[in-house]
Each structure stands twice: as C-alpha cells, then as structure tokens.
Amino acid sequence: MMQEQAFRFGRARHLVGIAGLPAAASDGVGVIVLNAGLVNRIGPFRLHVEMTRRLNARGYPTLRFDLSTLGDSGASQESRTRVEQVRADVDDAMSLLERQAGCSRFVLVGLCSGAQNAHSVACTEARVAGAVFLDGYAYRTLGYKLRYYLPRLVDPARWKRLLSRGGPKPAEKNAEPVFSVAPLPQAVVKADLASMLDRGLKLCLIYSGGISNYFNHQRQFGEQFGPLVKHPGMHTRFLRETDHTYILTGDRHRLLDSIEHWLGASFPVAHAGVHR
Numbered sequence: 001m002m003q004e005q006a007f008r009f010g011r012a013r014h015l016v017g018i019a020g021l022p023a024a025a026s027d028g029v030g031v032i033v034l035n036a037g038l039v040n041r042i043g044p045f046r047l048h049v050e051m052t053r054r055l056n057a058r059g060y061p062t063l064r065f066d067l068s069t070l071g072d073s074g075a076s077q078e079s080r081t082r083v084e085q086v087r088a089d090v091d092d093a094m095s096l097l098e099r100q101a102g103c104s105r106f107v108l109v110g111l112c113s114g115a116q117n118a119h120s121v122a123c124t125e126a127r128v129a130g131a132v133f134l135d136g137y138a139y140r141t142l143g144y145k146l147r148y149y150l151p152r153l154v155d156p157a158r159w160k161r162l163l164s165r166g167g168p169k170p171a172e173k174n175a176e177p178v179f180s181v182a183p184l185p186q187a188v189v190k191a192d193l194a195s196m197l198d199r200g201l202k203l204c205l206i207y208s209g210g211i212s213n214y215f216n217h218q219r220q221f222g223e224q225f226g227p228l229v230k231h232p233g234m235h236t237r238f239l240r241e242t243d244h245t246y247i248l249t250g251d252r253h254r255l256l257d258s259i260e261h262w263l264g265a266s267f268p269v270a271h272a273g274v275h276r
C-alpha cells in the first residue's frame with residue numbers, strides 16, 4: 001500500500017516534492033522524476049503525476065520534485081553552476097527517498113531538459129542505477145536528412161504549391177520545440193552513454209514524433225549512437241504518433257505503458273522476497 005506525502009527538504013530546506021511511499025521500507029529502486037523545462041513537478045498535462053502514481057501501484061517508491069528556483073522550490077543561496085545545482089538537488093532528493101523508503105539505488109526520469117539534467121547526474125552519481133531519457137539528446141544524421149528531404153523533393157504537389165507562391169519562404173526562427181534541449185557535442189553524449197553502460201546502468205531512450213525537426217525514425221538511434229543501441233543495457237523506442245508533451249490521454253498511456261514495462265523488466269519489484 002502506497003501513500004503520497006509532501007516534503008520540504010534539501011540543504012537549505014528549499015526544495016519541495018511529493019513522494020509516493022510504501023507502507024514498509026524497500027531495498028528496491030526509487031524513481032525520481034525531474035522537471036520538464038519550466039513546468040513544475042506535476043509535469044506537462046499532469047504527466048508526472050500519472051507516471052508516479054502508476055509506478056506506485058506497481059510498488060516503486062517515487063519522488064516528483066521541483067529543482068531549485070522552479071515551481072514551489074526556492075533558491076539554495078549557494079554559489080554553484082546550474083549543472084552543479086542540479087546535481088546537488090538530485091543528491092538531496094535521493095537522500096530523502098533513501099530515508100523515507102529505504103532504497104539506495106535510483107532511476108531518474110526526465111523529459112527534454114529534464115533528460116539533459118538526468119544525463120548530467122547519471123554521468124557521475126554512483127547511486128543512479130538507470131535512467132529514462134524522454135526526447136533527450138538527438139542529432140540530425142544523414143539518414144534523418146534523406147528521410148526528411150527526399151520525399152519533399154519528389155512531391156509534385158509540393159513543388160506546385162511552392163511555385164504558385166513564388167518559391168519557398170524563409171524558414172521560421174521559432175521552429176524549435178518549447179522544451180528544446182541545448183545539445184552537447186554528439187561525440188560527448190555518445191561517450192557519456194558508453195560510460196554509463198560500462199558502469200552497469202540500464203538506459204531507456206523514448207523519443208516522440210513531436211521532435212520531428214531533428215529526429216524522425218527508429219533507425220536514428222543507431223545512426224546517432226552506433227553499436228551502443230544493441231547493448232543489453234540499452235532500450236530505445238520511437239513513438240512517432242505522439243507529440244512532445246503527450247497532451248492526448250491515449251499518448252500518455254502509451255508512454256507510461258512503455259516506461260512501466262521497461263522498469264518492470266529492468267528493476268523487478270520484490271514482494272516478500274520474491275521478484276516478479
């Protein structure tokens with residue numbers, strides 16, 4: 001039986017979060033969900049609420065919380081870079097869930113900039129056992145460009161429309177998604193992922209059709225990250241029909257089904273000493 005409880009915690013008691021706690025302490029993994037962009041801990045269209053409650057029902061302790069200066073959380077008044085601040089906040093979050101639920105290993109979940117923050121923590125934090133990166137780092141590969149441009153080049157109706165308007169219009173400058181991730185160099189991200197897998201982390205990369213301006217096919221995972229996508233610790237899925245923030249109920253359910261299935265396979269919940 002799980003219950004939700006609100007906490008104010010952190011080095012300066014400046015962080016606010018909602019934990020889903022089991023009736024008894026668990027030695028399994030805890031799941032920590034990070035902010036998506038500037039959206040508070042409920043997530044876009046309550047995605048994080050639905051996610052944590054569903055995982056609670058499966059027996060996973062969870063924490064959805066606001067990073068420093070986001071949502072209901074204040075500033076720590078520390079002199080740190082943003083990356084250092086995020087790492088310190090997640091350290092506080094893990095310590096809270098360890099005290100309250102008894103878990104010592106954690107899975108981080110983040111959408112877009114949340115995936116970026118989860119990535120930076122997973123690079124260095126020994127207590128992180130896995131991560132779910134939703135619309136994380138992506139790169140326009142040769143395959144992406146061929147899939148994007150070739151259909152447009154051979155589409156007669158498109159050429160007719162363009163010619164009737166006097167040629168193509170300049171690209172709009174605001175074409176990037178709302179929660180766009182500022183990219184690290186591809187080689188750096190690839191090396192980071194390889195290091196995580198070598199350390200034994202289990203990774204789940206799920207990308208949506210809402211980032212079609214830089215990701216457009218399941219094959220692009222391999223085009224970006226090479227043989228890493230075949231590593232037994234790596235799981236990838238492209239949800240082509242969904243949008244970036246999972247506004248539709250059916251799309252959210254498809255995403256949560258994927259996360260729940262991956263988590264259950266990668267980190268089974270122990271019940272009375274039996275894994276299932």
